[in-house]
Amino acid sequence: MKKYYVLETINNGATVKINKKFTSRSKAINYAFAYFERKTFNNDLQVEDEYLIDNNKHNIEYVLDYYTRFRINRVQFAA
Numbered sequence: 289m290k291k292y293y294v295l296e297t298i299n300n301g302a303t304v305k306i307n308k309k310f311t312s313r314s315k316a317i318n319y320a321f322a323y324f325e326r327k328t329f330n331n332d333l334q335v336e337d338e339y340l341i342d343n344n345k346h347n348i349e350y351v352l353d354y355y356t357r358f359r360i361n362r363v364q365f366a367a
Contacts, residue, residue: 289364295320296359299327313360317350320358328356 293310296303297320306323310316325331333352341347346362 289366291362291364294361294363296361297323298357298359299324300355310360313362316360320350320360324352324356324358 293313293316295306295308295310295316297306298304306319308319310319321333324333333356335350335352337351339349339351341349341359341361347359348361349357349359351357
């Protein structure tokens with residue numbers, strides 16, 4: 289089975305699904321930080337908390353602050 293990661297950002301209540309597939313969770317996280325740095329002009333962002341969505345270790349929400357967060361979900365498919 290092949291796997292990839294998808295990214296969804298949430299900024300001030302607006303959800304944006306990033307139309308890109310990532311080969312690792314860390315690449316998706318790095319992309320999310322770069323995305324928010326461009327949007328907010330803030331280079332001091334850091335993860336304040338993280339949550340498993342539906343108790344699934346492959347679907348995690350990372351909280352940067354009350355208004356800014358992102359979700360990364362691992363997707364598997366048969367090759």
